[in-house]
Amino acid sequence: MPEQLHARVETCYQQAEAFFQRRFARPEVSLRLRGQKAGVAHLHDNLLRFNAQLYAENREHFLRQTVPHEVAHLVAHQMFGGGIRPHGEEWQAIMRGVYGLPPSRCHSYAITPRRSTRYLYRCDCEDQAFPFTAQRHALVARGRRYFCRRCRATLVYTGQQRVE
Structure with a gap:
């Protein structure tokens, strides 16, 4: 696990804990995601999976936007339960209020198609x-x-x- 990515996940959790005045369970973090998605939050497993190739190619933006995007999903799930929409108002409020970031649903990273x-x-x-x-x-x-x-x-x- 690259140290910068792990440190950014931890920073996002510390920001959420300061904002909500409560502790959040830390997730397992993996760089084993492939394909077109930059990241995926597995809510019930408390797991974050990131795309290693897209991370390597877009490191700065990935750390600034993608990591908080996925952490916000886990925080929203722990705060509001499973009945919320993935990119609904609760998630958007966390992106804006906790991280000061636009609640963008999708990345715009260039995808290199895999040979199949x-x-x-x-x-x-x-x-x-x-x-x-x-x-x-x-x-x-x-x-x-x-x-x-x-x-x-x-x-x-x-x-x-x-x-x-």
């Missing part, structure tokens, strides 16, 4: 291939069947793959 493997399937009537994701390909291996919409034949794996 597609598994090519065919039917009886089409000359074109149907690219399946790894997840769908695994479902076929476990017995699930997919059908061509035109001829209703079962799509069959060609043994070919392509990387996109």
Whole structure:
């Protein structure tokens, strides 16, 4: 865990504790998030997951905005319970009042698309291939069947793959 990220999480909690005059349980913090999200707060597990790649590429803004954004979700959950909306008025009030930040819902970090493997399937009537994701390909291996919409034949794996 990078020290700056961990220190920023702690600072956010100290700010919330000073503001609300109460103690908050510290979360587990992980840098094992991938994909397009910069961070995720798991409310019931008291867990914060951050995207290591986006953190490395956008460190300053990430520490200033993304970390408080996710901490605010956990603080709002502990203060107001599970019946609140994720980016509702309680969360927005914490972002403005505790952290002095705009309650922005989404980041604008440049996302580098990950390369993904597609598994090519065919039917009886089409000359074109149907690219399946790894997840769908695994479902076929476990017995699930997919059908061509035109001829209703079962799509069959060609043994070919392509990387996109």
